[in-house]
Amino acid sequence: MMMRSPVIRLHYLLACLLLGAALQAQAQKEPPLFTEGNRLYQQQQYEAAASKYQQLIDSGYQVADLYFNAGNAYYKSNQTGMAVYSFEKALNLKPGDEAIEQNLALANQRVQNNIESLPLLFFERWWLQWQHLHDASGWAMGSIVLFWLLAAAVIGYFFVPRFKGQQLLRWGMTVIALLFIGYFGMAIWMHNKAYNSGAAIVMNKTVKVKSAPDAGSKDLFETKEGMKVKILDATSDFCKVQLSDGKMGWMAVGDLKRL
């Protein structure tokens, strides 16, 4: 009688949480602007469609498919910079989506990109493969399942007299704990990648990259609209950027849009 009451309480709490989440998901309906944007897109009024999608994005929706559609509309209306930005954003929200990856590749073909990316080292390739083992929510779910398993093992090991102090269980616990740390870390990484990637897309047709954060300094090289750069440092007016081939320089903040 005394043992049952906390467990019941936990179950009750869990049920409430799940119900709440389900209700929340149900409550959000497709906004009319999205339907309108889709209609305009199908009527081949790509610029108008893009502006509808952009309104939704500006109002704060974080939906991969919304970004995807916006990217398509931008692509069709020849706004390469915005197209690449939208596809990148969509891919961040839904990593590993094949359609998004394909359209992003198409948009990148439009970028007059004559720089060669540095080849990946073997561990970078492994790291990339490891990232693609699960999608973002997969890592998060995995971390929860593993944590529950770990908790069960801990309870068994410490509180159940039958398993108390068993060598096998201790090993199992260690393995699960390590796996949990891995999954949890990956979940954090994926989340971080989507929101603080430190990357940006060049928005203007041709932008000169300077040698110092000053408009009068020497031009180092040129970037084209739609190019993805990594932001290393920033002042209020200039960002220090790195290209995929490793070249570095300073660009005006207005020429970039952060992912």
Add this chain to the structure above:
Amino acid sequence: MKVNIANLRKCVLTLFILCCAVGIAMAQEFRFTTSVNTNTIALDEMVHVQFMLENPVNLSQFTPPAFKGFEVVQGPQQIQGSSYVNGRGTTYYAISYVLRPTSVGNFTLPGATARVDGKLVKSNPVNIEVVKGGAGSQLPQQQQQQQVQPPRRGLPDRFESQPGIVRKGEDVKEKLRKNLFVKVAVDKTTVYEGEQLTATYKLYTRLPTNSSVTKVPAFKGFSAKDMELPNPPQATEEYVNGVPYKVFIIRKTLLFPLQSGELELDPAEVNNEVHFVSLTRKKRSGGANDPLSDPFFKDAFGGSPFDDSFFDDAFGAPEYEVVPYKIQSPVVKINVKLLPAAGRPASFSGAVGKFNMTAAVDKKELTTDDAVTLKVTITGQGNVNLLNAPPLHIPSAFEKYDPTVSDNIEKNSNPLSGSRQFQYVLMPQEKGDHALPPVEFSYFDPAANAYKTIQSAAFPLHVLAGKLAKKEKQDFGGKADLQGIRTSGQSWSKRSPFFFGKPLYWMLLLLPLLAIAGMAWYRNQQLFRQSNVAMLRHKHANKVALKRLELAARYLREGKDKAFYEETSRAVWGYLSHKLKIPMAELSRHVVREKLDAQQLNGSNTTHQLFDLLDRCEMALYAPSGSNEHRQGAYQEAVHVISALEDELKGRAA
């Protein structure tokens, strides 16, 4: 603005002109010229006029012009002869006069007429300016002397008036201006955009001079192509106003206007160092005894050979003088017309001239792994060096690369002629029968004042499937389409779609921790309780005993002796067991005594009473006797003993 400066090496002409004539090899053509030894004479000077017929055929009649403003001092004097230079024979027939002006002014001697081979020909007119007199001159006489002698170099000397000698009273500047200048000869002054014109910069001189070109024209607005000039420069002879000049070509350039409007040919600048010989007669007249200086003597000899300027120099102690003189060519204006807009073909891309085009492919049958080369060759005269590649409409089945251009322009051709070849490399992407469309080339023909278009035939190509290229193409084809938009099936949320970081995630992560914590708490509680059962019993011993005694009291009222004693005994023993933490099985007087000893209660009054009571209860159990009072006393005693023990033990514990 493509100005061909490459050929414009700073050419330094070093000309040192001797006073003697340079003989020129002439073709065996007829020439009829008038020449004078000088264009400017003083009123008291004389001028020598010569009419020269070269290679005349059947000369039947010669009529000198009317020498208006002059009177004939001498002549006509006829010289006839022939010469061989470089194997070429030349015959000449010269009639000369010595004239004296009668008044000051500008005079034009009209040309003489002659009948040659039945036709009437006329020589060029000559301008002569007569100014007011200076020092007398024996020039004509000197010339006479020379004329009598056979010509020194093939052709007769034409009046070497020796402009390199500065005589007294002669103005050096005027002399320079008259005898040394640069002219620009342009073959046409009105051209179409892109049409060729030839500009020749010539240095005319009759003076011995060292000349160097210091500034070359830049030809703004033209594409220029320099002609190669002989090095060292060779002089030609040209008559200007009847006076022969040595002519050196400084620069000869083919020009192609790049824009329409009025364009200027910039001047060329030439620095000269003119070598003059100053004759100062003073010195000669200083030696007054010199018989040669006596005019009488001179007259008597009728102009001796000593009267030559050479001797003047030798005896007259001539002074050499180098005079720097900078000259500029005049600016020439060229009017460039726009090409007519009417009838301009779509394929026109600026070619002006007369061209021909051929196009050919190197193979007719190939695989998708191969490449085919299309060669387009444009040959002709015009702006060959500026030709653009003709527009090609290559079907999408081919990948096209930028053409490679090779030129083959004839050296020193005028008009510029040659060929330009465009090589297109085409990579077929799909198998099947394709046709390259015909190549079209248009140009403007300024001679005909019209556009002309040349078209080649189409090139059918049979493309077979190759091994490599096809697969890539297919792969790419699958990927080339944009994936369509998505219309539904998403959850609309302004929050992050990531499960990670949501409250639910953290809740789910917290749950096992709560479970563990709950387990731990529960376990702790259990352990605590287990360890405190004895203590509870100890705590509740009094209560339990009293309860039992209550039961015993009921038995007492009911008169159940045995049950009463049993219950009283059990109460006391139970109390001891709980209070002293002795298990029931081990309970005995001995153990109780030991425990009470340990509590330092042994020997006290309470202990005695306790054991008395136990004894009485046992006795009563086995020998049931005694009165009700007795039983009442036992009950009272039990209550008393237990309370007393409780008090004492509590006091000890406290």
